Amino acid sequence: MKFSANLGFLWTDRPLPDAIRAAHAAGFVAVEFHWPYDTPAEDVRAALDETGLTALGVNTIRGEGNGLSALPGHEAEAQAAIQQAIAYARAIGSGAVHVMAGFAEGLQADATFVENLRFACDHAPEMTILIEPLNHHDAPGYFLTTSAQARDVIERVDRAGVKLMFDCYHLQIMGGDLTRQLRDCLPVIGHIQFASVPERGAPDAGELSYDHVFAEIARLGWEMPLGAEYKPDSDTDATLGWMARYR
Template sequence: MPRFSANLGFLWQELPLPDAIRAAARAGFDAVECHWPYEVPVADVQAALSDTGLPMLGVNTSCGREGEFGLSALPGEGTRARASVDEAIAYAEATDARAIHVMAGVAQGPAAHEAFLETLAYACAQTDRTVLIEPLNRYDAPGYFLRDTGQAQDILTTLGAPNAALMFDCYHVARTEGDLLTRSTDLWPIIGHIQFAAVPDRGAPDHGEIAYSEVFEAIDRMGWPHPIGAEYIPQGATEASLDWMQTIGGRA
């Protein structure tokens, strides 16, 4: 049976982060993950993790200024990009998070490619935690540098860092490429984290175009060792969106 992580960038958004961690524990999640927790005192997050026993799986690097959506592939912004990596590493170390998602940003072209590689090389050299990259679909993130898993695979091959990996977000992959189970099987050796949401509305996974009961079973069969991330947007209260944990998630 798969285990699940609550992405607190979307779930329980109305609560302060420490309270959201406690809510995730009460709901039966096995872990938590964040987007940008940097305004929350790390001691408060540490206390909530300690109280609940939930591990923190990951944090994102900063989005930067409005419209940037990340800094790491922005030509000429290496200083800011490295600072965002340092910030994420420090928070990850303080919360013992497994991974850091290095956000690329809105950029295109060879200069962006080189900037992204330079930032990723820096990140991988600064930590032994997993450094993740995630392709985002063009509907939700128009102009985002990292567009699909093929591009991500090429970047990881060029980078050649043992602690760099792919964030395989089923929602983004399905919207961009389709053939979700084949893509996950083909990319299995480079996947460092898995997330999910319904397609196309990014809601809870018990509806839409993807049969997540089959996806969860396939992930479980392939021996995925970590909780997979529920990164969906609830329609209303998060607690009211959690029936999927029983109906398709295998929870009694």
């Protein structure tokens, strides 16, 4: 299997270009980012070109919460954040943007999210626009919480570019039965991430068997890098023993 390092959590003790180099040295084939905007895009692109790593995606900014795109009355701010993320992704050669919904609920929030996702798809037709359910323990009040809700949103956005960010950590907490969720969601999945449950650490601990989960992902024919989005409990390099096992 191939893996992508999420540099929002891994090697956060060093500048982003150096974190990219560390990911390459550790054997990752790709990287992904949370909010890289404080680092000039040309510096990130230079490190990517130097290492040959692929940039998988960036998030829209959080605003004052955990995103903006499902917040009624904040459409202009949300769309500016989407355009910022698209511009940065293009500058570093990334093919995806994760549009963060934010803390909201109700029909108006739902309609706002759908329209902002259409805006994103229409302004970046060459990109994958990702949406990610977050669990209600880590992100109480977040608009998008389950794979079923995400699939409904994707159907109503009605754009080929919008896909599900299938985060095994969040979806295990919100409903479990990941094998069935993977099978059901496969046609709309754009990226898969993982971490242990419940600690959100490296995948070789916790209640979730990644021996089983990764084998199922392989059986389903998924060939894209899987995103290591976990919180190291020590120096990142010291937590990478799982890679030899699964790679």
